[in-house]
Amino acid sequence: MVATARRIQQACSHCSVAHLCLPYSLDPVEISRLESQISFDRSVTAGDQLFAQGDQLKALYAISKGSFKTAVVDANGLEQIMGFYFPGDLLGLDALGEQTHQCTATAIENAAVCRLPFHQLEGLLTQLPSLRSRLMRLMGQALTDDEQQLLAMGQKNSEGRLATLLLNFSRRRAMRNLDSTTVYLNMKRADLANYLGMRVETISRVLGHLQSQGILDRKRKEVKILDLAALHTRAGSTAWVADD
Amino acid sequence: MVATARRIQQACSHCSVAHLCLPYSLDPVEISRLESQISFDRSVTAGDQLFAQGDQLKALYAISKGSFKTAVVDANGLEQIMGFYFPGDLLGLDALGEQTHQCTATAIENAAVCRLPFHQLEGLLTQLPSLRSRLMRLMGQALTDDEQQLLAMGQKNSEGRLATLLLNFSRRRAMRNLDSTTVYLNMKRADLANYLGMRVETISRVLGHLQSQGILDRKRKEVKILDLAALHTRAGSTAWVADD
DNA sequence: CGATTGTTTGAGGAATATCAATATGTGTGG
DNA sequence: CCACACATATTGATATTCCTCAAACAATCG
Known part of the structure; x- marks a missing residue:
């Protein structure tokens, strides 16, 4: 029973934050193809790193529970917290350019994430144009968020x-x-x-x-x-x- | 004679900053397909806007001469200069997400740009995977640049x-x-x-x-x-x- | 429950904004 | 080409924000 209930929850189509996440604007068929590549609800302990600056991109992560922070360290050792992330947010987007993570993502509290192996995701990208455009939109949002923060910092x-x-x-x-x-x-x-x-x-x-x-x-x-x-x-x- | 010389210069393959620009990492055939869509070296007068925040995305622009600034204005009317751009830099990337320009780009001095109509570019995107990955890399760089600036502002x-x-x-x-x-x-x-x-x-x-x-x-x-x-x-x- | 870590409060000082005045640069009409 | 007007940049004096240091307070963890 419990196992069945969990299985049901472990699908984008039943996720309460799917409208914020990668599946948004995908049709049911596309979503099921996406779902087949995801490993759902992997738990992450407070303080654990999902990935570190410099790591090769292996997967993107969608937060299903808890919260995360991302940080970058520059050549002089200065550290800057770049953002805080909540369920439905996607982590790892900044690695899409260089195929290398540009920041470190750390769990602020006990959390859970859905893992999207990049290999498989990349395959889907060519087959599902709507997924590509969704990913672009999410990158654009990340850019806009950074710019809003820059405005706040400057003004x-x-x-x-x-x-x-x-x-x-x-x-x-x-x-x-x-x-x-x-x-x-x-x-x-x-x-x-x-x-x-x-x-x-x-x-x-x-x-x-x-x-x-x-x-x-x-x-x-x-x-x-x-x-x-x-x-x-x-x-x-x-x-x-x-x-x- | 002069016309011929100009024609020759008006091609990515002869551009001195092609290695910074969109063509980088494309092979000659791909570059020539890209070139066929570009209108080269359109002059822009100092103070003129290439596009304004809120405009629908019609084209991306590669700077061939001169320099530009980009700025955003928030709901409270606060303005923030987001960046300065030089020959070889691409302008308009932040519109790829929402298909709408998120900032205003203004020429700091008399300048020239190569115009890439987005329609045609989008068509090429599906045909040239290397162009898609190049564009993603450029977006990733934009993200990294913003983050470096955030670090500077904060630290x-x-x-x-x-x-x-x-x-x-x-x-x-x-x-x-x-x-x-x-x-x-x-x-x-x-x-x-x-x-x-x-x-x-x-x-x-x-x-x-x-x-x-x-x-x-x-x-x-x-x-x-x-x-x-x-x-x-x-x-x-x-x-x-x-x-x- | 003690030790350690994180948060709040207070007093004083440093960085940088503000206001005011001057200097320099730039464009325009005569 | 000059002279004037206007925009932009610099310099000086003062004010303010926010940091620094120190200490007390609170929470978390073994």
């Missing part, structure tokens, strides 16, 4: 960047039909700080500030958004010109 | 970011077999400042500082790199911890 102050991240997480929860008034900052403050280009102390202070203004309410890693409009205002504020 | 101080940009421009000149000890900052200070997430005054001061240290020598927009090693050191310096 917004600490409060604006943090508010932007909270709204981003909120929106992504909404896309997963989860309560978008609550977000979970499960990653370490240090990772969040690195991602946002600020110090952990500043994160604390800004969160405290937003809470004291009645915009947020937090308990532990859980952050409740009380005043969405105000948060949007803060997120849109340009750098170095606080409107208080 | 480096003003001097580090500016030094990083100078080295970036220098390296790109080297790839074009140009003198890599000289770079040209042809864009306005305001664009440079926006791109680097700082103010024009800070650019002036940092450039002045680097010059007073004997690392740079500038006259007008031309910047000569006198001490490459020192510039690398500055570029690698982390934010907020200057090593003087």
Whole structure:
């Protein structure tokens, strides 16, 4: 019984985040061809790496449960957290160019992923034009996401960047039909700080500030958004010109 | 005579930056098929837009002469310069996902571009797998470039970011077999400042500082790199911890 | 429950933004 | 070709954000 139930769940067609994931816009036949190549729901322990910067591309991974961070290290040893990823997100896209992973993906908490061997995926690419265009679209989105983050880093102050991240997480929860008034900052403050280009102390202070203004309410890693409009205002504020 | 000479130059196979551009890694037959779709060396006046954010994707553009900047504007009206582009660079890649341009491309100086109608290009994509993989690689590079810039924005101080940009421009000149000890900052200070997430005054001061240290020598927009090693050191310096 | 790791709070300082003034460059009409 | 007007770049003085360092507090794990 349990085994049967699991088998049923282990298919894109029954996945609650398929609309965010690779299958989106594929027809049922195409999806079943895709499914035949996937190994579903492989569990990943918190702290484990899915792949590391420099690794040869062997597979793409779709998150089915939990969350991940990606990071790059440059020649000088500087590390930058590049993003946080949730169920339905695809990991490994940045390896499609050079066939080599350009970042390291690490599980933030216990997680599970669906593994898409690249060999088989590449075969499907020529046979399924819609899969190719889907992959291109996902790469384009990754590009756009990076550019949004660049805009935040260049044009917004600490409060604006943090508010932007909270709204981003909120929106992504909404896309997963989860309560978008609550977000979970499960990653370490240090990772969040690195991602946002600020110090952990500043994160604390800004969160405290937003809470004291009645915009947020937090308990532990859980952050409740009380005043969405105000948060949007803060997120849109340009750098170095606080409107208080 | 002149016309003949121009005709000969108007082909990827005779282009001095073909190794950076789309044809790279294509064989002669494939290149000639590509060439047949291109309209070469269309001139663009300084300040003109090649395409604007929101425009439908009609073509990709390869720069044959001059330089361009790209910029995005977000919902709050904040503008971010996303990059600067030189001969051999391809413009419009970020439209491949949504079939809509995600940024605006503007000529910094009088320039010329080769135009690749997307319709025809898309047709070639299915026929020439090497072209598809080339395009994917270029998208991957765009992604990596954005990530390098994100790292600079998050981890480096003003001097580090500016030094990083100078080295970036220098390296790109080297790839074009140009003198890599000289770079040209042809864009306005305001664009440079926006791109680097700082103010024009800070650019002036940092450039002045680097010059007073004997690392740079500038006259007008031309910047000569006198001490490459020192510039690398500055570029690698982390934010907020200057090593003087 | 102690040790270790991660988070928050406080005081002071450094980097860089802002504002103001000057200098330099660029285009235009006479 | 010059002179004027306007745009752009530099320099100086001050203000502000956010980092740094230090310490207390909280959570996690054996």
